[in-house]
Amino acid sequence: MTQSQSKPAKPVKPSMESSVKQSVKPLFGFHALLADLAAWLRRHMLTVCFVLAVTFVNVTTRILCAFIRQPFPPRLARVSFEALTRGRWYTAPISMLYVPDLGRLFIDIPLILVAFGLTESVIGKAKTVWVSLITTLGGMALGMGLCSLSDGHSPQWHAISHDGAVLGPLILVAGTLMCASAFTAMLWRRRIRVIGYAVVLIMFLYRGEASDYCLLAAAMIGHVLGYLMSSATHGDEYRHGAVYEMRRLVGVAAGVQAIGSLVAVSSRQSFGLLSTFGLLTGSTDFDTGRVIDCLNGASHTDCFTQYRMMRLTMPGNWLVSIMPTLMLLLIAWGLYRGRHLAATLSIVFNACTIALSTVFYVAIPLSYVDGLDAGAYMDAISALQRHGAFHAMLATMALPLLCIVIIILFRACFTIRTKSETVLRGIAITFAAFVLLGLLYVGYGLSMPSGFNETPLLVDLIADYVQRLLPIGLLSGVEPAFVPVGLLSEIVYQCVGPMFWLVALCCAWGGLRDRSMINDAYRHRVDEIIGLGGESMSFMATWKGNDYWFSATGRSAIAYRVSYGIALTVTGPFGDPDEYEDDLRAFADFCTQRSLTPVFYSVHAEQRDELVSAGWNALDVGTEMVIDPAAWQTRGKKWQDVRTAINKAKRDGITDVLTTFKESPFSVQTQIREISAQWAGEKALPEMGFTLGGVDELVDPRVKLLYAVDADGKVLGVTSWLPTYENGKVVGWTLDFMRHRTDSVNGIMEFLIARMAERLRDEGKVRFMSLSAAPLAGMDGDGMEQSAVLDHVLQMVAHIMEPAYGFHSLFRFKLKFHPDESKVYICYPDAAKLPQISLAVAQAYVPSLTPAEAMRFVRTIMPAKNE
Incomplete structure (x- = not known):
């Protein structure tokens, strides 16, 4: 039967599967978010199961402990040398499932979801399990070993020897995350490690429990393990980052200092090396009568504890202790934004902290000693040494000094200046507030002596006014000259400090916000x-x-x-x-x-x-290389390289997208930053500026972005184009930013430049397309x-x-497009x-x-x- 004689074929009915596919409608809004969440849960079952197990164990145990009236967490959840030597090895894995109190779940669960979820996506479920096992066991052994090396009277030593320590679930996550970071892209690898170590060091330096030693040890072991596992990427190390990335990392480091003091304040146990920087709490009840007895000359062993508790019970003093932390957070935000004023404020603020720690830990106690009596002076120094004053001073000074060094080393990252008028106005307002509040406080004290337990002297009022502006953690060893005994006196006593800091914060905010930038x-x-x-x-x-x-x-x-x-x-x-x-x-x-x-x-x-x-x-x-878009063509032998790049990109499914940075998807923005950071990391010298733009210059909505992306959404290369105007109309575009991935296909930049020329030729609206000039090349x-x-x-x-920047190589590259030279x-x-x-x-x-x-x-x- 010939084809012409064949009967017409019957229409084929769609299969059940194709019918279902045709009936499925795309999801939008809330339903799409639920679908994305369900898909994430399916891909991260290991993380989900671990989170559910931790939550179930803690909540169930807490209910059971409340029912039988036993402390939570139970003794079974505390690991110690004593328990391990007696064969109770099971306390170690059990301790990793518990948290000290249920409130910690609101912190630990999100961290586990993010960290373990990322790890599971990067290295897979199997590697996540055995890496977590290695880093956890190693971290526990090394961390408890470090605690055992400390003095036998230290709280960490007692915890790991007899009392037992609750390790917590984060120890299972920290080392695994650091190991997985070695397999992420360069930009994310650095961010994960900086933020991860920032969180771990906050716990270690400011809280200092035995579990924090294990947490830090696990993170370090995971870091080393990731380095060994990803040996193929060793050549892809970061020498230095782009300016925008470095300023953000310094801002994160400054945030550690601010948040750390809050950790020390809120923690029930503050044993960290830097806990004295923010340690404000105590276990002794405040007794007003006992404080007055101490000031009247009665000798009590807990007088200085009572002084501290007196300050602690006053809301105004609490605000004064919190507001410097807010100032540090504001400064950290300014550093993150690259503000020069924030760098200056950080240096000044930390220098003042160093000076104050020296004054209050050493200078003030020694001022009570007769300086003419050398023997008494040496005895006083020995007493300060025995009671840990020098240790506390050095611990308090350590982090501020480190922050000053970091700011000085990276000072070139903070180039965004504030108007001099704004800075001077802020200084004047802050100084005026300091003077006026001081006059108010001193004037009230002299005019209303009955509001205090004894008549204050002018010198004592001035000295006490300065103390009203300082966090009470620095005043632990300072005897107050007087205390307020009336309601109005307490209001004045407590309000001058918060009012000054409120003015200082407002002035700092005014100098750091965006619309105050110079020019x-x-x-x-x-x-x-x-x-x-x-x-x-x-x-x-x-x-x-x-x-x-x-x-x-x-x-x-x-x-x-x-x-x-x-x-x-x-x-x-x-x-x-x-x-x-x-x-x-x-x-x-x-x-x-x-x-x-x-x-x-x-x-x-x-x-x-x-x-x-x-x-x-x-x-x-x-x-400068200039191209006439109207005359653009790629015919002839001399255009072979450009034609090859265009054809190869088409065969590989690579397309070009013309947009602006802000209009591009967030994933594209992130990839562009990653490509730029990778490019900067390969250079022996830092990223250049002046007539060479970076990522910061891409965000201008007038700048066009042309990037190449493959079928999987991976950005392979990117170029930016600066407009040239004439009477409000764009008459030309100039090439500026030009970066590509180290593993991208050859010819990706030729493809992008050629596509831009084709686009401009087809539009027919501009007179020229400039490839700009390679600095110091073509002379x-x-x-x-x-x-x-x-x-x-x-x-x-x-x-x-x-060799570092390849100016001449760039010059020769642009000659491929046979431009007019100017x-x-x-x-x-x-x-x-x-x-x-x-x-x-x-x-x-x-x-x-x-x-x-x-x-x-x-x-x-x-x-x-x-x-």
Whole structure:
């Protein structure tokens, strides 16, 4: 039977499966969230079962203990050397299922869900089980061993020897999470370890129970185990991060200091090395009569305990103890946002803590000793040593000193400055509050002596006013000169401290919030002017870190940075093109009036000619690559590499997406940050700035983002494009940010640049597409004779920095697209300033170079020298 004679085929009925698929409707809103939660639970059954087991064991036992009137947790849940030597080995695994009280479940359960869930996703269920077993047993052995090395009278020693310690379920999680972090992406690996160690160290330093020793030991063992298991990724280590990432990590570290004091305050047992920094509680009841007896000369062994309890029972003193913690949290937030003021406040605040700890632990007790009696003085020092005053002082000073060192080492990360007017106003208001509240307190004490147990003297009132501003933990060993006995006196006594700290917090908040940034008003004007006109790289003038000069009409401006007495511009003038010629002269006069040397950097030929005709020197510092989108094509042999990249991307299912950073999905934003951090970690020198943008410059909604993504949603490479305006319309786009994964396919950047050119050609709305200029690359040394020194210096810098940044490689890469070449120049008026100009250019590009990075940089270039 031929095909023409065949009967028409009957329609095939859809199968049951296809019918079901067609009837399924996509889920939205709450139902979609429930579906996602159910899917997560199915994928993480090990985590879910463990959480349910911990919850069931603790809740059931707590109910049973309440019914039989026994303490919770039961004795069976406490592990100790005594129990282990008697064969009760089962106390160890049981102890890991219990928490000291049910309230801890609200903290431990979310941590377990996040940490164990992540671990189960990264290394799988089987590895999660045996890694958890290894790290837990090792952590318990090492942690209890560390406790046993301490003095036999320490509370940790008694806990692990006789009383027993509740280990808690977090010990099963900490080491496993640290091990799994070795298998995550570079950015997340660093975040997990920093935040994980921050939580563990808070417990260890400020609470210091035996279980915290085991927790820290388990985390360290897991870290080492992950390093050994992931040997294939050893070459992917972080040398240093991008500025935005480093400032966030420093902010997290500063948050440890703030939260740690709260842990010490809230913990029922504060045995940590730094618990004295926030230790405020005690077990003795406060007795007002006994305090007055002590002040009247009666000798009681618990007088100083009563003094402390007296301060503790006053709500105002509690607020004064909490408000410095709020200030530390506010400073940590400012550090996280990269605020220079937060770095300064952190140094000042921690320096004051160090000074106060010295005064209250040592200086004040020694002030009661007759300084002329050398024997009594030495006896007093020995007494302080015996009673732990020096230990407490050093413990209190340790973390503030470490924070100061960290801030100084990473000071280049905190570049966002606050207006000087805002800073000065905040200082003035804070000082005025200090003086006015002091006058109020002293004046009330002198005018109402009946409100205190004895008539206060002027000196005692002033000294006591200072104490009203300090956390009561620092005043544990200080005898009060008097105590309030009336209601009004107690109100004044307790309110001056909180009022001062409230004013200080408000001033700090005003200086750290976003709208107080330096040049914020100027930047708003810049955003308006940039739309009037500019050159291909003029949009870089809108970036943070620049100062601005505005023309008399306000229709044009110049962005610049000052260092070493040099005002180094970010390209030439922008705004109204009719004013550019006058702007060059006016800006030079502006700098001269302020004893600055103007230097125009990355200007084009037109402005160079104007300056050279006025007697300036000029030297080319790079070559800008410009493409005409209307003429874009990839035909011919010379375009073979670009065509190959485009075809390969299409075959591999790679697509390009044109959007902005804020409009892109959160997963894409995270991957872009990860790619940038990975790129920065491969460099021997820190991430550059000035005319080279980073992730911080991507968030501007005017900047376009073109990224390549595969079929699985993995971002392989990303580019950013800066607009050039003319009368409010975009007339060109300039390439800036250009990063890709180390394991991405070859040709991904060629694909992205070619796709951008195709898009602009098809739109037909812009005149040019600039590939920007590779700094210090493409120089041909055609400057003036007197510029030979600077020419040689810049060429030498370019040669030395090539192994670290690959400027010349970037220059050769851009030649693949056969662009039109346009020189950019540096113009300066005085050849005597060449040393400062060289330093200013280097400082602008690499403002955060540290000695350690310089040594890595030297090691990077050594092979090149040997060759």
